[in-house]
Amino acid sequence: MERVNYTLLTEFILMGIPYPLRLKTFLFTFFLLIYILTQLGNLLILITVWADPQLHARPMYTFLGVLSIIDMGISCITVPRFMMNFILGIIPIPFSGCVAQLYFYHFLGSTQCFLYTLMAYDRYLAICWPLNYPVLMTAKxxxxxxAGAWVAGSFHGALQAILTFRLPYCGPNQVDYFFCDIPAVLRLACADTTVNELVTFVDIGVVVVSCFFLILLSYIQIIRAILRIRTADGRRRAFSTCGAHVTVVTVYYVPCAFIYLRPEANSPLDGAAALFPTAITPFLNPLIYTLRNQEVKMALKRMLGGPRTKSEI
Known part of the structure; x- marks a missing residue:
């Protein structure tokens, strides 16, 4: 029986996304600034939630602290290597590095999906069942x-990584993307990828659609409850609390659906869309949750030793 003779790849070349060469210095500076602000902003939220007893004891801010950890992780996985292409040129990534990048991106990304759902459920209980909220949503x-979100996310990431890299890769090794993600890597496989594409579509589709549906259902109930609030100030505060979460969910889910939930995910816009969940959303989260959240701003004042207002005394 004749054996197929091929050499398996030991590295991949991440081609990045197309851009005018005259803008490479500007783009490097822009994404470097985004990366630094993302890390500092999320770290500040994490420290504030952990250090302030009034926030640390509340589930809503526990979720927010975990979200900051995830945002910092996703940004670290993708943005630094992406920035290197602007200054150092295209640098190969080892095969094992590509596997790790794909696993951790989908691990943290799916965990973030589950966490957004938990945050919506938490807001639903707080607004629709305010008297029973301390009993229904305990710290334990x-x-x-x-913990369940982390475990489920880890399983999802492992499943996607195993399915993707069980296939042989024998060349070419140029990934037409700025990080190792499933659609771009599968195009380089030296085998039939039909099963992988189907499983990826179903698996990611179940995670994204089910989480989004649960979030939508929660907010339908939340809006109904808010409209029953008699005072205009009460309605404004409730909408303000939920508005931040709705904004972040929209910015995160729409690009993900565009990338993964199409029959043939091979569009030049995929790279631009992927910048939202990898770079833009982690950058926006600290801004949205601090600028629109009065309790976080007051906690920052207490931590930095700022003057206390009457409402804080």
Whole structure:
């Protein structure tokens, strides 16, 4: 029986996304600034939630602290190597590095999907069942829910990594993307990828669609409850609390659906769309959750030793 003779790849070349060469210095500076602000902003939220007893004891801010950890991780996985292409040129990534990048991106990304759902459920209980909220959402329950999100995300990431890299890769090795992601890597496989594409579509589709549907259902109930609030100030505060979460969910889910939930995910716009969940959303989260959240701003004042207002005394 004749054996197929091929050499398996030991590295991949991430081609990045197309850009005018005259803008490479500007783009490097822009994404470097985005990366630094993302890390500092999320670290500041994490420290604030952990250090302030009033926030640390509340499940809503436990979820926010975990979200900051995830945002910092996703940004670290993708943005630094992406920035290197602007200054150092295209640098190969080892095969094992590509596997790790794909695993951790989908691990953290799916965990973030689950966490957004938990945050919507938390807001639903707080607004629709305010008197029973301390009983329904205890610190122990919120810890168990977060742990479950981490475990489910880890399983999802491992499944996608195993399915993707069980296939042989024998050349070419140029990934037409700025990080190792499933659609771009599968195009280089030296085998039939039909099963992989189907499983990826179904698996990611179940995670994204189910989480989005649960979030949508929660907010339908939340809006109904808010409209029953008699005072205009009460309605404004409730909408303000939920508006930040709705904004972040929209910015995160729409690009993900565009990338993964199409029959043939091979569009030049995929790279631009992927910048939202990898770079833009982690950058926006600290801004949205601090600028629109009065309790976080007051906690920052207390931590930095700022003057206390009457409402804080």
């Amino acid at each position: 329950l919120s810890t168990l829910l977060v």
